[in-house]
Amino acid sequence: MPDISPAPSFNTVQEAYSRLEGVVVRTPLLESPALNEKLGGRLFLKCEALQKTGSFKFRGAYNAISTLSEMQRRQGVFAFSSGNHAQGMAYAAKILGCKATILMPEDTPRIKLENTRGYGATVVTYDRYTESREEIGETIASEQNLTLIRPYDNVQVISGQGTCGIEIAQQLEEKNLTADLLSAPCGGGGLMSGISLALSKLSPKTEIYVAEPENFDDTTRSLASGTRQSNSGDHRSICDAIVTPTPGNITFPVLHDLTKGGLVVSEAEVAQAMRAAFQYFKIVAEPGGSVALAAFLSGKIDMKGKTVVAVASGGNVDTDLYAKVLNCEI
Amino acid sequence: MPDISPAPSFNTVQEAYSRLEGVVVRTPLLESPALNEKLGGRLFLKCEALQKTGSFKFRGAYNAISTLSEMQRRQGVFAFSSGNHAQGMAYAAKILGCKATILMPEDTPRIKLENTRGYGATVVTYDRYTESREEIGETIASEQNLTLIRPYDNVQVISGQGTCGIEIAQQLEEKNLTADLLSAPCGGGGLMSGISLALSKLSPKTEIYVAEPENFDDTTRSLASGTRQSNSGDHRSICDAIVTPTPGNITFPVLHDLTKGGLVVSEAEVAQAMRAAFQYFKIVAEPGGSVALAAFLSGKIDMKGKTVVAVASGGNVDTDLYAKVLNCEI
Numbered sequence A, B: 001m002p003d004i005s006p007a008p009s010f011n012t013v014q015e016a017y018s019r020l021e022g023v024v025v026r027t028p029l030l031e032s033p034a035l036n037e038k039l040g041g042r043l044f045l046k047c048e049a050l051q052k053t054g055s056f057k058f059r060g061a062y063n064a065i066s067t068l069s070e071m072q073r074r075q076g077v078f079a080f081s082s083g084n085h086a087q088g089m090a091y092a093a094k095i096l097g098c099k100a101t102i103l104m105p106e107d108t109p110r111i112k113l114e115n116t117r118g119y120g121a122t123v124v125t126y127d128r129y130t131e132s133r134e135e136i137g138e139t140i141a142s143e144q145n146l147t148l149i150r151p152y153d154n155v156q157v158i159s160g161q162g163t164c165g166i167e168i169a170q171q172l173e174e175k176n177l178t179a180d181l182l183s184a185p186c187g188g189g190g191l192m193s194g195i196s197l198a199l200s201k202l203s204p205k206t207e208i209y210v211a212e213p214e215n216f217d218d219t220t221r222s223l224a225s226g227t228r229q230s231n232s233g234d235h236r237s238i239c240d241a242i243v244t245p246t247p248g249n250i251t252f253p254v255l256h257d258l259t260k261g262g263l264v265v266s267e268a269e270v271a272q273a274m275r276a277a278f279q280y281f282k283i284v285a286e287p288g289g290s291v292a293l294a295a296f297l298s299g300k301i302d303m304k305g306k307t308v309v310a311v312a313s314g315g316n317v318d319t320d321l322y323a324k325v326l327n328c329e330i
Helices: A010-020 A033-039 A057-066 A070-075 A084-095 A110-118 A133-144 A155-174 A190-202 A218-225 A251-258 A267-281 A288-297 A319-326 B010-020 B033-039 B057-066 B070-075 B084-095 B110-118 B133-144 B155-174 B190-202 B218-225 B251-258 B267-281 B288-297 B319-326
Strands: A029-031 A042-047 A077-080 A100-105 A122-126 A181-185 A207-213 A261-265 A307-312 B029-031 B042-047 B077-080 B100-105 B122-126 B181-185 B207-213 B261-265 B307-312
Touching: A010 A057, A010 A155, A010 A190, A029 A033, A029 A155, A033 A042, A033 A267, A033 B110, A042 A155, A042 A267, A057 A084, A057 A155, A077 A084, A077 A133, A084 A100, A084 A110, A100 A110, A100 A133, A110 A122, A110 B033, A122 A133, A155 A190, A155 A307, A181 A190, A181 A288, A190 A207, A190 A251, A207 A218, A207 A288, A218 A251, A218 A261, A261 A267, A261 A288, A267 A288, A267 A319, A267 B319, A288 A307, A319 B267, A319 B319, B010 B057, B010 B155, B010 B190, B029 B033, B029 B155, B033 B042, B033 B267, B042 B155, B042 B267, B057 B084, B057 B155, B077 B084, B077 B133, B084 B100, B084 B110, B100 B110, B100 B133, B110 B122, B122 B133, B155 B190, B155 B307, B181 B190, B181 B288, B190 B207, B190 B251, B207 B218, B207 B288, B218 B251, B218 B261, B261 B267, B261 B288, B267 B288, B267 B319, B288 B307
Parallel strands: A042 A307, A077 A100, A100 A122, A181 A207, A181 A307, A207 A261, B042 B307, B077 B100, B100 B122, B181 B207, B181 B307, B207 B261
Antiparallel strands: A029 A042, B029 B042
């Protein structure tokens, strides 16, 4: 099921931006003077947890569905997702008047399952550690004649996520600033490649790093080696949103061209970043959404005297896990 | 220590708005489609928890300090506060190059004490249930020749808080909406009177209700009786930010003129609202900051088919209390 456009570009991101204006939340870019003082630099948090459906994924989902034909929309869309793309797709489909069927891991956080169903989507579950969502997905989609919208290997999805990068550049410009460094969470790389394309024209001097949790550092290793690497599949992570097996076909070449490399954080560092988001920004950040903030807070890269941006990409976390994090049990 | 201006007005709020532009965060006005569906109306949350220092109080503090004379600023400012005004004052004083001394209850949440000290203010503590902060405050201020900035009975503080109301009206106008109902947390009434003044011109049809926790419903009873009533002093509340003894001298006449009455919520309803802010908005709301949202969620007023605004006024809550709320222990 090939995309019509051959590759995402700054232009496809700009087109998405026009399409999404007034539809997405222009999420705030916040800083904390108290935290800046500790860090010795200026850290801005792009709060995509406040996006509709609680993550940036709504951007790409809405953009992708709105570029489908009338016929495709009537037949319905299909997605597989660890949860945030599911919610983004379900809600985007709902407001665009389109039926959505979503394949989700059976161990998805309850909040993500419930919300996806709440937006009216049909949810099918699978075992993420033993079954291939790609295979199951393609079977369901072809049997029911649904249009598969991949979570990151889709030009319009990547372009939609990139609108987050346009906003970041604009919001910094309003403060007469440009970012020296930027990092965002990286699963399949949709958000990171979209942002990289946006900044390639709007803020070309910004050095971009993907952020990943340990044991799921496929993109970091891929960027270092120059070829796509995979994760072993033997590990578990609290960062459910970004435990994808390997960088995307479409995303990886973009990341390879436009980013400087990867930053890898431990679960303890992720938990600390979630507490910092709570304390300094009053934002609920989910584990996978906190890895970029974690990378800066744990000093994975020198940010002294610099202006840096961390994207907090989502906030869909169950209350019991969040309470454990606040109680320093993780 | 009388204010120069005789009373706050729409004009003093507008002047404050010009003074604060580019200094305060234009906090987002968020809605949740999933929550709206449950409520049968359109609920917008004005997220003042994302304001600098974690609450709206920075608005009034900055406005008040910036209208002082050079001499007054050099001598320093003084405030008594249950915590959020303290942080707002400490940070506003810091960026305006002014020394701040703050009197705080000894049972103030740690996060508020630490942050106030973190911004460089000198902190003095007292027992909020047995000592009069007014008396202690006036003594310290006169001995050290400091300018007392009251937390709500100050024209410039009220006017600064009112800028939140201007933003709400503008943000709704951008969506071609006006609010049918608005509610915000009410302690001494600074925020509520400021917002009421702003909306009196910008959105005169909006019906405004103060929100209070049970046992601290002095303003609700005062509005019903037409004269200022007090709380008994025998009670405790998790809503530390708004457990003031009685409505203000300056705030009450404004509230009496411009609001429809009060909505009173239980601690269980407050905790439920904090969980809703977490789940639907990804915002950390402190107990006192959640009473207006609690009033709408618990059906204290009919919002079916209506556009309503709840102000989430602050997010400075300790991790252990927040974890208990998430675990439904409160």
